[in-house]
Amino acid sequence: MIRFVFSFFGAIFTAVTLGIAMVAITVGGVFWMYGRDLPSHESLAQYRPPTISRIYSGKGQLIDEFAKERRLFAPADQIPDLVKQAFISAEDKSFYTHQGFDLRGIAAAGFEAVKSRGENIRGASTITQQVMKNFLLSSDRTAERKIKELILASRVEKALDKEKILELYLNEIFLGQNSYGVAAAAQTYYNKTLTELTPAEAAYLAALAQRPGNLHPVRQMDAAVARRNYVLREMNENGYLSEAEMREGQETPLRTVQNGDFEGFRTVLPPRSYFTDEIRRQLSEDSDFRDEISRQTGRRFQDGEFFTGGFTVRATIDEEMQVIAEQALRRQLEKYDRDRGIWHxxxxxxxxxxxxxxxxxxxxxxxxxxxxxxxxxxxxxxxxxxxxxxxxxxxxxxxxxxxxxxxxxxxxxxxxxxxxxxxxxxxxxxxxxxxxxxxxxxxxxxxxxxxxxxxxxxxxxxQVSEVQGGFMAMDVNTGRVISMQGGFSYQDSVFNRATQAQRQPGSSFKPFVYAAALDSGYSPATIVVDAPIEIDTPQGLWRPRNSTNKFYGPTPLRTGIEQSRNLMTIRLAQEIGMDVVAGYAERFGVYNNMGSYLANSLGSEETTLYRMVAAYAMFANGGERVTPTLVDRIQDRFGRTIYRHDKRTCADCSTPDLRPGMAPRIVSNRSRVMDAITAYQLTSMMKGVVDRGTASGVINLPVPIAGKTGTTNSARDVWFIGFSSNVVAGCYIGFDRPRSLGRGAYGSSMCGPVFQEFMTEAIKKFGGGPFAVPPGGHFIKIDRYTGARLPDDMSGPFVVAEYFRDGWEPIFGLAYDGGFAMGSNLPLFEEVAQNSGRQVTTSTGNTVTVGPKADFGTVSSGGLY
CATH class of the missing domain: 2.40.50.140 (Nucleic acid-binding proteins)
Incomplete structure (x- = not known):
């Protein structure tokens, strides 16, 4: 009998042992089979979650943010224990003790599923398992995914410490309202930082981890409060909260931004503007700016990286001057719109x-x-x-x-x-x-x-004006764009007319023709013939005209630019060569590849306001190259500077014996675009445009101002770009689909007031002074009407002091005609005026003058005034 009993129990023991061995072998085989081709968990140590890129003003104010997933990265050591404890209590109370998975929890979940015949299935994943699911696996509810999750969880527990795993979890988890991670969620629901959260607020965020779509603080308030109170109770049972703290939290009403209890963080942000969107465009699309960042970092700036990289961008914008720019441009656009008197x-x-x-x-x-x-x-x-x-x-x-x-x-x-x-x-x-x-x-x-x-x-x-425009202002020495407005309203139209609109600059291009001439040996006193021209082209005979339909004979260069004489400009361009003019325009960055056509000397080839303003800055700063920028500095998510615009060096900043009150020397590394004396001569001539030329009577400021107007044929585009000794600003106005702005529309009358309003405030803030006279030259007084040399003691409205290079004595009285024949059949200005139209009587009995039928010469000559 005893032998039988031993034999019976021995058989049972053997069967159990073999069964356990078979189960172990089977489980081991399953885990081996599923563990062969799993993704590497080691990549988690280098994982960088996609986070928000933020743009700050020069004063450190947050002005915009961009992201695909709204996430603020918070390192583990900056996440308060209260927040960690709330999530651990809600999701994985044995997080600090288990090895990646909780067998007891899995068994309890399995028993409950069997007992309810599959109707009540609850998760038993630890925080480590959830990290594996979110980062390395899919969200499929399958046994295969669960096995892989367990394997990876056990591996990662050996590779990473608990705090790193918790950091990954708390920065990756989705908590509703397009908020990823606890830092972004705290801002979304409470407009607070993590350190400012109360136990009740932290508990609600932890409650959202289970089902963020079903615990909305307004639509599902009862369920949200119940889940929050459950988390508070768990925090108490785990020893994280006292009984009194738990009850206080449970009795606190659920107060959130969505309920209107707190002001939302988005209300603090100003509306998105053309300025910040242009930063976004330059950083998210292929551009020279991205290429420069790649050069400075030594790696390629990837597509879409701006939306995921967590960059901190310090913009060049001056918020006070940006408001002035917006108001000035809108005021002029609205004035024009109301003068038209058309309601839409x-x-x-x-x-x-x-x-x-x-x-x-x-x-x-x-x-x-x-x-x-x-x-x-x-x-x-x-x-x-x-x-x-x-x-x-x-x-x-x-x-x-x-x-x-x-x-x-x-x-x-x-x-x-x-x-x-x-x-x-x-x-x-x-x-x-x-x-x-x-x-x-x-x-x-x-x-x-x-x-x-x-x-x-x-x-x-x-109403929003149908006519649109752009405005931009920048520092002439650094290239820092201090304000930019790309239209009447960003929310009405995101198209940025300061940077994206390709328009004819008209006569505002003429300074580049004159710059090429001055560098080619001409002077402001050089005489150019202002007389009729006719050019045979494949499109027909081109007879360009001055805007006054008059000709003025031999005239100094200065007067030619002050009065914006088209015929003088064409003759000058022909004399020095359009290839030389095109080279200058490309050197200044106005065009990448300019066509060598005479009409282009009058600004008939399209460019952008952004390029034109940057080019004028080089006139203002004495001829040194300056690159416009909307960004001073970019830092990555760890605070490392990856881009810095200002590359100048401070020669004395590290000198210990620098005398008190003495400023350190800043060494400029900018290249020279044009000769400094040429830049001053041109600036002096453009100052004449403001003092007595086409912009006179509109620009009236307390410091010297130089600039140039531009009005294209039929006034389709009007411009004014001007500068003081330290700030350059430009304005463009026109319809998006080019058509005439009507009679009386000129760069001076439409863009001049915008410049005047902006620069009035800019001078109050940034100051200004006389334009610096470079060494190596001397002044000679001339008659600005005839170009004749005058005695040094002469004065009067016709006298102007021109700056000439030392050692180079100008020849006075020599006139250039550009090589054009003076045909006897070309009309004099009286004939042009007489034949420019005819009088007709309207249906109302009024007499008006209508122009002749348009020909090639009237529609293709570029700038007019």
Missing amino acids: GTYETLPAESLTDEATWREALANVDVPRDIELDGLWRPAVVLEVGSNDARIGIEGVETDADGHWIPANDVTWARKRNEDGSLARRAQVAGDLLGVGDVVLVRAMTRDDDGAFIRWTLR
């Missing part, structure tokens, strides 16, 4: 069913895509027309409470405009609000106030 509104209309009550129309209006970033004499607000009366129209305004009397657009606010009919014709000038507005129309309005005390008068209609 926003082209948006709300359906009638959305106007039934205030809550409905406010919700509908909030979803309409109209610009909300316009500030000009007050904030422009979206509004909807609720009722049109016999004279006035009642409106509802976004962000403004409706009072008992309502808000109204009176009849006298619309009399400036005419509405365009469906056939394209213009209706009669509006007399009542209903002539422009219909019920449901979405419009823009601003509050009209009194100038003396700012008291409210009434609401007035506004």
Whole structure:
């Protein structure tokens, strides 16, 4: 009997042993099979999660951010213990003791799944396993993925310490509202840093780890509060919170940005602007700027890296001057638009069913895509027309409470405009609000106030101008762009007309012709014949003209640029050679490859305002190359500088015996684009443009200003670019689809006021002074009308002191005609004036002059004035 008992239990023991061995072999085989081709866990040690790139102003203010996934990277040593404890309590309470997986948790989850016959399946993944799933595996709910997860978790626990694993988890996890990682989530939900979180707030973030889409603080508040309180209870049981702290947290209402309890972090950010978007464009697209960063870092700047690299970008923008630039350009564009008197509104209309009550129309209006970033004499607000009366129209305004009397657009606010009919014709000038507005129309309005005390008068209609433009200002010595405006409103049109619009510069290109001439041996006193020209071209006979349709005979170079004489410029370009002119334009960066056509000397080839302003800066700084930049410095996520614009060296910064009060020497490494004396001569001539030439009467500033106007044929594009001793600024205005701006549109009359308004404030902030006279020359007084030399003691409006190189005595009285024949059949200016049009009587009985039919000479000659 005893033998039988031993034999029976021996058989059972053998079977159990063999069974265990078989299970062990089977499990080992499964783990070996799935563990052969797993991704390397070692890459986690070098993993850099995609994080937000942020742009800061020169004063350190956050002005924009860009990211594919909104994540702020937080190293483990900068994540407070409270936050770590909340997530550990919610997701993996044995995190610090297990070896990557929790067998007890897996068994409990398996038992519960069997007991519920598969209806109640809960996860049993540790934080380490979740890191493996998020970084190295997929999210498939399969046994194969779970086995791989266990294998990798055990491996990574041996390769990385617990804090590193927790760092990866807390920076990668998605917590709803496009927030990845705990730092971004704290900002999204509370507008706080991690160190500012309370236990209740940390617990809610940890609660979101389980199901972020189902615990919204507003839509699923009850579920969110319940899960938050569960996490607080777990934190108490794990010894992280006292009983009193737990109860205090559970009794605290769920207060978040989404509930309106905190101001959202996005409200602190200014609206996205042309300036920051241009930084984004230059860093995310192939550009010379990216190539420069690659040269400085020694590695290729990858596509899309800006959106994932966590860069800190220090922009060159001066926020105060940026506001001035925006206002100045908008003011001129709106003035032109209202002078045209054509109403187009926003082209948006709300359906009638959305106007039934205030809550409905406010919700509908909030979803309409109209610009909300316009500030000009007050904030422009979206509004909807609720009722049109016999004279006035009642409106509802976004962000403004409706009072008992309502808000109204009176009849006298619309009399400036005419509405365009469906056939394209213009209706009669509006007399009542209903002539422009219909019920449901979405419009823009601003509050009209009194100038003396700012008291409210009434609401007035506004609209985004159809004519557009660009403005840019930069430091002439460093190339730092201090302001840039690419249109009327970024939210209305993201196309940046300062950097992307290719337009004819017109006469604003002429300084490059004169620069080439001055460097070729000409002087400001050189005489060039201002007389008719005719050129036989494949397109026909070209007879360019001055804008006055007059010719002035032999004239000094100075007067030619001051009065923007087209014929003198063409003769000069022909004399020195268009290949020389093209070389200068390319050297200054105006063009990459300029065509050597005479019409291009008048600015008929297209370029950008960005390039033109940068080129003018080289005139202002004495002829040294300067590269425009919107960025001072870029640092990576670890604070290492990977790009620095200013490459000058400080020769004395490390000198210990530098005398008190003595500034260290800054050594410039800029190359020279043109001779310093040439740069001063040209600057002096362009100062004459402002003092008595085409820009006189518009520019009136307390420091010396030089510049040049530009107006192309039919006034399709108008320009003014000017500079003081330290700041250069330029303006361009025109329709996006080029067409005439109409009579009276000139660079001086349209862009001049923009420059004047901006530079008035820029001079107050940055100062200015006389243009520096380079060594190596001397002054000689000449008659600016005839070019004749005058005695040194002469003075008067016709006397100008020109700067000449030492050792080079100019020849006075020699005139250049460019080699053009003076044909006897070419019209004199009287004939041109007489034949420029004919008088006709209109249907209203008025007499007007209409021009002749356009020919090749009138449509292709580039700049006019």
